[in-house]
Amino acid sequence: MKPAAFEYLSPTSLTAAVEALTNTDGGATKVLAGGQSLMPQLNFRLAHPTRIVDINGIAALSEISEADGLLTIGALVRQRTxxxxxxxxxxxxxxxxxxxxxxxxxxxxxxxxxGSLAHADPGAELPAVAVCLDAEIVVEGPAGERVIPAAEFFTGPFSTRLADDEILTAVRVRSAASGTGAAYEELSRKHVGFAMAGVAAVVRLDGDTVAEARVAVSGVGTTPVRANRAEAALAGQAPVEKAIADAAAAALEGISPTSDLHASAAYRRHVAGVLIRRALTSATTHARENR
Ligand SMILES: Cc1cc2nc3c(=O)[nH]c(=O)nc-3n(C[C@H](O)[C@H](O)[C@H](O)COP(=O)(O)OP(=O)(O)OC[C@H]3O[C@@H](n4cnc5c(N)ncnc54)[C@H](O)[C@@H]3O)c2cc1C
Known part of the structure; x- marks a missing residue:
């Protein structure tokens, strides 16, 4: 199927792009980035905007920079880059x-x-990463720039705090300290498929104990869920097998997925527990390597 007709604009500045999203004569607009989610939606006519604003010509959105302990990744940075x-x-x-x-x-x-953050697929990896790291999502709209904490950015499946006339311009995270290790574990029904559940984990070691643990779980709610109980359970502990298993068990007390056609709630919860254990174990191994 082909998309319904739309007006195509390709501004080369952020100001012009916001302007194109603002002055719409009442029609629906969509930002086009990598097109890997939007183009299928257009082709299946699941989305029918009257105007597409292609931001690929705005070079400033493709930069990666690090300053004052903050890593800034432009919105247009390709996942492969x-x-x-x-x-x-x-x-x-x-x-x-x-x-x-x-x-x-x-x-x-x-x-x-x-694009992945703005699309906010509940099975996607990057929203869980953003929530796990307390990332800042930088957006630009008619009133200028605003910064939204990742914990508040995702509001439901395919839904965020981005307004129709705003562009996500960058994501910022604190640079990892030495002794930090990270892991992402997920279970998909098929290779390269969207995950049924996924776990983002970061462990920072101070000597032989955990100075800080961060865990976020996708696929067990409408948005990624921070596993605060696991984090609190592991902080200050030696990251031995039992401490990690106890942390995973603690996390499950705060997780209550629903059943759907892919998995029952009980199975999803079980998978989340296994993935939390694996991700924390692997993040700990990487943290030891990075000391
Ligand atoms: C076969 C296949 C397998 C995939 N597997 C996975 C997977 O395993 N995990 C995963 O996470 N994703 C997966 N994806 C999706 C992929 O990661 C997309 O790249 C991502 O979801 C959207 O990024 P994009 O740059 O292509 O955005 P687009 O498709 O261009 O846009 C997606 C949505 O976000 C909006 N948008 C994009 N950029 C901005 C911006 N800067 N500001 C405001 N709004 C914006 C668009 O308007 C649109 O609504 C898969 C896609 C395909 C086709």
């Missing part, structure tokens, strides 16, 4: 771990970091 970036691997090992699980290379060559 982030995957191969030495800066990202060092400053944000969780993103480097997670992004390679997205689809396959052809998807990641076009798909963008900002």
């Amino acid at each position: 982030a995957e191969r970036s030495d800066v990202v691997r060092r400053a944000c090992p969780l993103l480097a771990e997670a992004v390679r699980l997205i689809g396959y290379p052809a998807i990641r060559n076009r798909g963008t970091i900002g």
Whole structure:
């Protein structure tokens, strides 16, 4: 099927792009980034905007930079670029771990970091990464820039706090300290399929104890869920097998998924527990390697 007709604009500045989203004569607009989710939606006529604003010509959105302990990744940075970036691997090992699980290379060559966050698929990896790291989502609209904490950005499946006339411009995370390890574990029904559940985990070691643990789980709610109980249970502990298993058990007390056609609530919960254990174990191993 082909998309319904739409007006196509390709501004080369952020100001012009926001303007194109604002002055719409009442029609629906959509931002086009990598097109890996939007184009199928258009072709299946699940989305029928009257105007597409292609932001691929705005070079400033494709930058990765690090300053004052903050890593900033432009919205248009391709997933494959982030995957191969030495800066990202060092400053944000969780993103480097997670992004390679997205689809396959052809998807990641076009798909963008900002597009994945804006699309907010509940099975996607990057929203869980953003929530796990307390990322800041930077957006630009007619009133200028605003910064939305990741914990507030995702409001439901395919739904965020982005207004129709706003563009996600960048995501910012604190650079990882030494002694930090990260892992992303997920279960999919088929290779490169969207995950049934996924777990983002970061462990920072101080000597032989956990100085900080961060865990976020996708697929067990309408948005990624932070597993605060696991984090609190592991902080200050030696990350031995029992402590990690106890942390995973503690996390499950705060997780109550629903059943759907892919899995029952009980199975999803079980999978989440296994993945939390695996992700924390693997993040601990990487943290030891990074001391
Ligand atoms: C076969 C296949 C397998 C895939 N597997 C996975 C997977 O395993 N995990 C996963 O996470 N994803 C997967 N994806 C989706 C992929 O990651 C997409 O790249 C991502 O969801 C959207 O990024 P995009 O840059 O392509 O955005 P687009 O498709 O261009 O846009 C997606 C949505 O976000 C909006 N948008 C995009 N950028 C911005 C912005 N800067 N500001 C405001 N709004 C914006 C668009 O308007 C649109 O509504 C898969 C896709 C395909 C086709």
